[in-house]
Amino acid sequence: MSPSSWAGPESVLADAVGRPVDGRPEPLVLARELVKRFGDFVAVDGISFEISPGECFGFLGPNGAGKTSTMRMISCMSPASGGTLRVLGMDPGADGPAIRARLGLVPQEDSLDLELTVLDNLVVYARYFDIPRAEGRRRAKELLEFAQLTERAGDRVEPLSGGMKRRLTIARALVSDPDLLILDEPTTGLDPQARHLLWDRLYRLKQRGVTLVITTHYMDEAEQLCDRLVVMDRGRIAAAGTPRELIERYSTREVVELRFAAGEEERAAAELGPLAQRVEVLPDRLLFYADDGDALLGEAHRRGFAPVSGLVRRSTLEDVFLRLTGRSLVD
Amino acid sequence: MLTRPAGTRRRPRPLWVRSLGYWAFQYKRTWRSSLTSSFLYPVLYLAAMGVGLGTLVDHHVHSVGGVSYLSFVGPGVLAATAMQVGTNESTYPVMGAIKWIRTYLAMLATPLRVIDVLVGHLAWMVLRLVLTSAIFLAVLAAFGVARSPEAVLALPAAVLGGTAFAAPITAFSATQEKDANFSVIYRFVLIPLFLFSGTFFPVTRLPGWLQPVAEVTPLYHAVALCRTLVLGQAPGWPALGHAAYLVALTVVGVAAATRAFRRRLVV
Ligand SMILES: Nc1ncnc2c1ncn2[C@@H]1O[C@H](COP(=O)(O)OP(=O)(O)OP(=O)(O)O)[C@@H](O)[C@H]1O
Ligand SMILES: [Mg+2]
Numbered sequence: 001m002s003p004s005s006w007a008g009p010e011s012v013l014a015d016a017v018g019r020p021v022d023g024r025p026e027p028l029v030l031a032r033e034l035v036k037r038f039g040d041f042v043a044v045d046g047i048s049f050e051i052s053p054g055e056c057f058g059f060l061g062p063n064g065a066g067k068t069s070t071m072r073m074i075s076c077m078s079p080a081s082g083g084t085l086r087v088l089g090m091d092p093g094a095d096g097p098a099i100r101a102r103l104g105l106v107p108q109e110d111s112l113d114l115e116l117t118v119l120d121n122l123v124v125y126a127r128y129f130d131i132p133r134a135e136g137r138r139r140a141k142e143l144l145e146f147a148q149l150t151e152r153a154g155d156r157v158e159p160l161s162g163g164m165k166r167r168l169t170i171a172r173a174l175v176s177d178p179d180l181l182i183l184d185e186p187t188t189g190l191d192p193q194a195r196h197l198l199w200d201r202l203y204r205l206k207q208r209g210v211t212l213v214i215t216t217h218y219m220d221e222a223e224q225l226c227d228r229l230v231v232m233d234r235g236r237i238a239a240a241g242t243p244r245e246l247i248e249r250y251s252t253r254e255v256v257e258l259r260f261a262a263g264e265e266e267r268a269a270a271e272l273g274p275l276a277q278r279v280e281v282l283p284d285r286l287l288f289y290a291d292d293g294d295a296l297l298g299e300a301h302r303r304g305f306a307p308v309s310g311l312v313r314r315s316t317l318e319d320v321f322l323r324l325t326g327r328s329l330v331d
Numbered sequence: 332m333l334t335r336p337a338g339t340r341r342r343p344r345p346l347w348v349r350s351l352g353y354w355a356f357q358y359k360r361t362w363r364s365s366l367t368s369s370f371l372y373p374v375l376y377l378a379a380m381g382v383g384l385g386t387l388v389d390h391h392v393h394s395v396g397g398v399s400y401l402s403f404v405g406p407g408v409l410a411a412t413a414m415q416v417g418t419n420e421s422t423y424p425v426m427g428a429i430k431w432i433r434t435y436l437a438m439l440a441t442p443l444r445v446i447d448v449l450v451g452h453l454a455w456m457v458l459r460l461v462l463t464s465a466i467f468l469a470v471l472a473a474f475g476v477a478r479s480p481e482a483v484l485a486l487p488a489a490v491l492g493g494t495a496f497a498a499p500i501t502a503f504s505a506t507q508e509k510d511a512n513f514s515v516i517y518r519f520v521l522i523p524l525f526l527f528s529g530t531f532f533p534v535t536r537l538p539g540w541l542q543p544v545a546e547v548t549p550l551y552h553a554v555a556l557c558r559t560l561v562l563g564q565a566p567g568w569p570a571l572g573h574a575a576y577l578v579a580l581t582v583v584g585v586a587a588a589t590r591a592f593r594r595r596l597v598v
Contacts, residue, residue, distance in 0.1 A: 038598070077439055078598060097346065097442040111437040116357065124356055128349050128441035247517070 016105045023040035028053045028088060028180060028211050029074055035071045035082030036235075044068040046083060056202070056212040058229030059224045060317075062325050065232040067215040068108050071184045074103045074213060090182060101129060104178030106186045108215075113183055114158040118168060121157060122175050129176040136175070143171035146201060148194070162189045170198060174205075180204065183214045183275055187221060199225060219318040231324050238324045243317050250323050251276050251315040255291035258300065258307040259285045268305055289315070346443050350451025352435065355458070369463045372412065373470040380404050380475065380531070398562060405476045406561035407530035408560060409467050410553040413493030416463050420456040421497040423514045425504035429454070435596055448590045451502075453585065456497040457490060464489035471561065479563025488560055488574070492553025495577040498584025505591035512517040529558075538539060552576045 027050035036044035044066040051057040059067045072078035073085060076092040076099050085092055087099050091223045113121055119140055145149045147167040157165065166189050173181060181202075187195045202212055202225060216222050222229055223243045230240040234286055239246055248311030256276070260268055273279045275296050276288035293312035300307065344352075358365070381401030388400040393523040428434040438448050464486055477485065500516070507513075527537065529548035532540050545551050552573040559570050 075440060086335060100440065102441045103440075105440040107436070107440065111433040111440075112359070112436070113432055115432065120356070123436065124353055125441070126441055127352050128438060129350065130344050130442075169565075255592060327414065 014277045023118055027051055030086040034080055034085055036073060037081040037279055042235055047237045049230055051211060051213060053211055054209050055227040056225050058205055058226035058303060059215040059232060060222055060229055060321060062233035067232055068184055068234040071182055071215060072296045075182050076100050077104055104173035104176060104181040106170050106183040107175045108184040109167050112157050112165055112168060113322045117154050119153040121168060122172055125172050126175045134224035139175050143174055144204045147171040163191055163194060166190055167194055180211045185215055187216065187218060219316060219321055223317045233325045244318045247315050250320040252289040253315060255286050255315055255319060256288040256290060256296050257311045260307050272300055336463040347450040350438055350443055350448050351454045354452060354455035369466045373467045376408050377405060377474050389596040401474060401478045402562060404531060405471045406557040407554045409489050409491050410550060411461055411525050411530045412467055413464055413489040414496050414550050416460055417456060417493035417497035418500055420459055421500040423510065424506050425501050426507060426510055429505065429595060439596060445596050449588055453498065457494055460490040467523035477561045478598050481560045481563045483559040485557050490555045491577045495549050495580040498581045498588055502584055502587035502591045505588060505595050523547050529554045549577060549580055
């Protein structure tokens with residue numbers, strides 16, 4: 001795109017690559033009151049968000065919250081039932097092919113061709129993007145290296161382990177060198193090594209300006225990767241912000257986890273509770289949310305409590321998540 | 332020179348061609364056995380039915396429509412084979428691409444649209460029909476049948492006949508949750524059509540009430556059209572009628588398949 005093409009009056013709303021138009025970066029993905037219905041069931045219930053170019057944006061939420069439904073709308077595979085959605089400055093309803101040409105998708109469920117070989121899966125996929133044969137093979141080989149599947153290149157996909165298939169799906173999403181990468185639970189089923197490799201790769205992609213949209217059930221992953229995230233619950237956005245902001249807003253700086261001998265728990269909760277901002281009684285331990293955990297623990301000892309074990313830790317996104325979406329399974 | 336002028340890019344391939352490309356690519360795994368059976372099937376059939384059974388028939392009957400039994404049955408089996416191939420390609424492969432291998436889903440995450448996915452797959456079915464029918468016609472010629480110039484037209488005729496099955500069955504397959512109904516198609520549609528639509532004997536030999544039934548089946552029209560052309564009889568109004576019937580069935584099938592694909596794949 002030439003610089004002159006984003007200076008005209010019509011460029012106020014959208015520049016296709018999302019470069020600053022009026023000083024503020026144009027969101028790469030813009031959703032307003034976005035709705036997805038399946039028959040009478042409302043899976044996504046009027047959510048609004050903006051994803052800026054070059055950021056890593058996360059969607060968290062319990063099972064059935066509507067994350068995948070949202071991902072599928074952003075990736076122009078599933079039409080919205082209501083609201084507005086713009087992706088890469090275009091309308092998914094009208095410009096699906098042009099949007100998807102610049103998009104990489106790791107779907108929640110693998111859609112690999114089990115009959116083809118590992119390498120051919122990438123080669124075939126590259127052809128959908130009209131990448132010349134030789135270039136497709138070159139990228140495929142490089143990506144197999146990254147996915148640590150080079151030794152399996154000539155094997156059929158079917159007998160690969162679940163994690164290997166997942167790695168291949170991720171490699172496949174990268175074969176078109178996308179500007180926007182959408183990852184729906186990319187690391188589910190991966191071993192720790194593969195998880196860290198993926199994080200490294202995502203980090204490098206982000207440095208190159210690729211925008212990442214990710215869903216995950218691993219809170220540590222979200223905390224580490226995401227610049228900003230939303231927590232969804234029952235089709236709505238329950239909270240939005242940076243991981244730091246969310247922790248500050250919905251949790252305390254620290255959490256004290258105390259385990260007591262049977263019988264002492266109730267008394268401890270009642271007596272120490274007022275010292276914390278919030279107490280949570282779990283079957284096996286008590287959680288005290290406080291800004292100064294050590295002080296609380298010291299006070300407990302001073303008052304003669306003798307917990308079987310005591311731990312002071314920083315609040316994490318997991319605490320936020322459980323606070324917002326409830327500890328027990330939703331329906 | 333292969334280099335292009337700076338700044339220009341080769342023309343993008345049409346989206347449906349990319350989907351067709353997948354089917355051609357995966358055919359690499361099975362093309363040898365597939366083409367071998369495309370060759371062996373007519374050879375065996377024509378040897379057994381045409382030559383073997385034919386000598387018996389030709390001795391006892393003056394002729395079937397004025398030609399040898401081999402010349403009569405050859406184009407019939409050509410049309411029936413196209414029906415078989417068109418059906419094979421539009422049942423399990425379509426369901427597999429929706430449910431099992433989920434090829435369509437993978438394609439839909441790329442620039443391809445539902446219509447490209449469908450058109451590419453239908454184009455592949457047509458290509459398969461061209462391959463099989465061309466081999467069949469070559470074998471017929473080797474047996475001394477299909478020697479007239481019009482016989483070349485039997486190739487598009489057979490392909491059209493096969494497509495008239497493939498398109499509506501593609502639509503049907505896209506609505507199915509399980510493959511159980513496919514065996515119903517084979518047992519209660521394909522086999523009766525194969526036996527009673529004029530492939531092996533003229534439908535005029537059927538009981539009177541069955542004749543009109545046989546004459547509305549698509550295979551009857553495909554067989555009649557192929558037979559006219561293979562035997563080098565001037566294709567007149569009846570032939571045009573047969574072709575129009577098959578074209579109409581194809582058009583209806585493609586429209587139904589488009590609807591079925593949208594319903595199934597856009598959620
Ligand atoms: N094709 C569909 N037809 C009917 N209902 C659907 C369909 N897809 C999703 N749903 C429903 O929409 C709701 C949201 O599903 P979605 O897959 O978006 O959740 P999710 O947040 O991705 O959950 P998970 O963490 O389990 O992947 C669920 O109740 C699900 O049953
Ligand atoms: Mg999901």
